[in-house]
Amino acid sequence: MLAWFKSWEGLLLLILTVTIAANVALAPQFLTLQNQINLFQLSIEKIIVALAMTFIIINAEIDLSVASVMGLAACAFGVLVANGVPAGLAIVLCLMLGVASGAFNAFWIAFAGIPSLVVTLAMLIAYRGFARVLLEDRGISGFPQWFADLGQKAFLGPLPLAIIIFLLLLAVFSYVLHATGFGRQVFVIGTNADVARYSGVKVRRVKTILFVMSGAVAALAGLLYAARLASVRGDAAVGFELDIITMVLLGGVSIFGGKGSMLGVLLSVLIVLNLRNGMALNNVTGHVQTGVIGVLLIVSVLGPNLVQMWRQRVGAAS
Amino acid sequence: MIGMLRNLHPQTLRILALFIVLILTILFFATQIDGYFSPRMINRIATSVAVILPIAIGQALVVMTRNIDLSVGSIVGIVAYIIGDYLGSHGDINPVLVILLALALGAFCGAINGVLVAYGKVPSIIVTLGTLALFRTFLVEYSDARTITTSGLPQWLVDLPQVNLFSIGNFDMRLIVALALAAALLAWLALSRLRMARKIYAVGSNPDAAIVAGINAQRVVFVSFVLSGLLAGLAGFIFLAKFGNITVVAGLGFELKSVAAVVVGGVNIFGGSGSILGVLIGSVLVDTIDNSLTRWALVSEFWRDALLGMLIMAAVAADTFMTRSFGRLKRGAN
Numbered sequence: 001m002l003a004w005f006k007s008w009e010g011l012l013l014l015i016l017t018v019t020i021a022a023n024v025a026l027a028p029q030f031l032t033l034q035n036q037i038n039l040f041q042l043s044i045e046k047i048i049v050a051l052a053m054t055f056i057i058i059n060a061e062i063d064l065s066v067a068s069v070m071g072l073a074a075c076a077f078g079v080l081v082a083n084g085v086p087a088g089l090a091i092v093l094c095l096m097l098g099v100a101s102g103a104f105n106a107f108w109i110a111f112a113g114i115p116s117l118v119v120t121l122a123m124l125i126a127y128r129g130f131a132r133v134l135l136e137d138r139g140i141s142g143f144p145q146w147f148a149d150l151g152q153k154a155f156l157g158p159l160p161l162a163i164i165i166f167l168l169l170l171a172v173f174s175y176v177l178h179a180t181g182f183g184r185q186v187f188v189i190g191t192n193a194d195v196a197r198y199s200g201v202k203v204r205r206v207k208t209i210l211f212v213m214s215g216a217v218a219a220l221a222g223l224l225y226a227a228r229l230a231s232v233r234g235d236a237a238v239g240f241e242l243d244i245i246t247m248v249l250l251g252g253v254s255i256f257g258g259k260g261s262m263l264g265v266l267l268s269v270l271i272v273l274n275l276r277n278g279m280a281l282n283n284v285t286g287h288v289q290t291g292v293i294g295v296l297l298i299v300s301v302l303g304p305n306l307v308q309m310w311r312q313r314v315g316a317a318s
Numbered sequence: 319m320i321g322m323l324r325n326l327h328p329q330t331l332r333i334l335a336l337f338i339v340l341i342l343t344i345l346f347f348a349t350q351i352d353g354y355f356s357p358r359m360i361n362r363i364a365t366s367v368a369v370i371l372p373i374a375i376g377q378a379l380v381v382m383t384r385n386i387d388l389s390v391g392s393i394v395g396i397v398a399y400i401i402g403d404y405l406g407s408h409g410d411i412n413p414v415l416v417i418l419l420a421l422a423l424g425a426f427c428g429a430i431n432g433v434l435v436a437y438g439k440v441p442s443i444i445v446t447l448g449t450l451a452l453f454r455t456f457l458v459e460y461s462d463a464r465t466i467t468t469s470g471l472p473q474w475l476v477d478l479p480q481v482n483l484f485s486i487g488n489f490d491m492r493l494i495v496a497l498a499l500a501a502a503l504l505a506w507l508a509l510s511r512l513r514m515a516r517k518i519y520a521v522g523s524n525p526d527a528a529i530v531a532g533i534n535a536q537r538v539v540f541v542s543f544v545l546s547g548l549l550a551g552l553a554g555f556i557f558l559a560k561f562g563n564i565t566v567v568a569g570l571g572f573e574l575k576s577v578a579a580v581v582v583g584g585v586n587i588f589g590g591s592g593s594i595l596g597v598l599i600g601s602v603l604v605d606t607i608d609n610s611l612t613r614w615a616l617v618s619e620f621w622r623d624a625l626l627g628m629l630i631m632a633a634v635a636a637d638t639f640m641t642r643s644f645g646r647l648k649r650g651a652n
Contacts, residue, residue: 049398114635115587121581121630122628125624126624126626127633129627130624131618136618136620234620256441290454293451297448306438
């Protein structure tokens with residue numbers, strides 16, 4: 001039991017405790033319910049996509065296009081609604097658009113064999129481009145009130161819809177990743193795709209499912225983003241992929257695949273959200289916040305490496 | 319003809335395929351845009367490539383060692399801004415010294431990356447994601463949101479984009495283009511002849527085997543990041559000369575373009591192989607597509623990014639397909 005604390009998740013729990021303690025000490029309004037909800041709401045779309053990204057990175061792939069799919073889905077929704085399509089139908093169409101984007105990525109990655117870094121990098125540019133084609137220079141607002149309410153107001157108890165969705169996805173994804181055969185396959189492919197294939201795992205099918213899921217979740221997050229802001233622009237969700245990948249990597253998921261846990265990602269998400277919230281409450285600018293998260297990411301990997309190197313040196317000397 | 323193809327090295331085949339794609343692209347745009355082959359157009363594209371080419375070469379060096387450098391955009395921004403700012407108050411420094419300063423500043427940023435990746439053993443995607451944010455944050459704080467304008471820069475710098483090395487009839491070889499090409503030439507010479515540089519291929523191809531063979535893999539990786547930063551510094555200088563007005567978002571997005579150019583240019587993303595000639599063609603291709611799309615009357619400017627992404631996708635797919643087909647042809651004949 002004590003050994004667990006030496007693991008990555010244990011370290012994250014420690015950092016989280018320190019962060020929350022610092023926040024409580026430095027900002028009296030930190031512990032209010034409203035602040036806690038705001039803490040999540042500000043980045044809720046990113047952390048929803050981070051849950052899906054966890055699968056992708058454990059599978060030794062990467063999806064750099066998620067933020068662009070978010071933006072594309074949001075912009076497509078705006079354009080559809082502005083042209084008289086009922087919002088409910090527009091939501092379904094945009095989700096299908098996310099599925100299509102994921103499937104397009106999956107084709108090149110799983111079937112044509114082009115590395116996911118390359119494919120999703122090109123599609124990051126392309127999907128963002130399509131979003132800009134749809135919206136050009138305009139912004140679109142004037143969504144139905146029920147749509148904006150879903151994004152901003154409380155849905156179940158004090159929690160907005162987006163937080164409910166996050167908690168649901170967290171539960172479902174944790175179960176699938178850690179307690180099902182499919183989850184095991186994801187890990188195995190990440191460790192060694194060739195070995196997995198020779199062992200009978202349908203590698204192509206798993207990869208296709210993951211990237212389609214990533215596209216669908218990104219589209220859902222894009223719609224939630226549009227609802228929360230009650231407006232869309234061509235540059236919606238630009239640059240989000242960096243934060244999302246940072247949260248997943250900080251959570252102990254190895255960039256090389258095959259290792260990681262949903263618990264780690266959850267803890268890392270909580271750390272990043274609390275850090276940003278605490279800094280914002282203490283009037284630290286967004287740029288410095290991003291810099292701090294960057295340092296945290298590097299230190300989180302560098303620290304354990306240094307400790308290990310020091311241990312080896314001491315061990316070799318004795 | 320198939321027989322001739324059979325005897326070629328796969329790397330050469332790949333570059334040949336890439337070159338064909340470039341020619342086809344240029345021919346296509348020539349039919350769509352008036353005056354495509356005019357000296358003015360060629361100069362525009364050449365000076366644009368002059369900014370991205372050094373970055374792409376630096377990125378190629380890093381990618382060949384099985385790493386990636388996502389911070390190059392931020393390094394370009396930092397160098398362009400700080401050098402511009404410095405020149406504002408010290409306007410009469412020797413131009414060569416200014417270029418050296420830019421290189422040194424870029425190399426310093428690259429060294430930070432290099433230390434963390436090579437000696438701290440932190441995966442390069444994590445380090446450069448972090449320094450991408452960190453360098454940009456530093457720039458924002460340093461600049462206090464001021465903008466560098468051409469009025470603050472010495473005249474020689476403002477005029478630099480127009481200076482020609484030589485002219486043949488109407489076609490000018492701009493000095494900054496020559497600078498970028500010289501960097502490419504140096505890199506190509508080094509990688510094909512210098513043993514020190516050949517080690518880059520070894521480390522990327524199989525790090526463990528390289529270490530066992532006595533190569534100091536850590537130092538090679540460190541040096542590759544320093545070079546990437548140095549070349550990004552050169553690009554930052556060219557960027558400053560070309561644009562003059564530098565904001566805090568200068569260089570944003572260059573990392574994507576450089577990786578695109580490198581990948582399109584045939585450098586294996588898993589390291590260990592790639593040629594500077596391929597990177598050159600890749601940079602020219604990506605930048606030509608980008609520049610040509612803005613001038614294509616048929617599509618509005620808003621289609622630019624969408625088409626660029628799809629075209630990069632197509633170039634990589636075509637390249638993969640051609641490499642596999644040629645490879646199969648070659649194998650089938652034996």
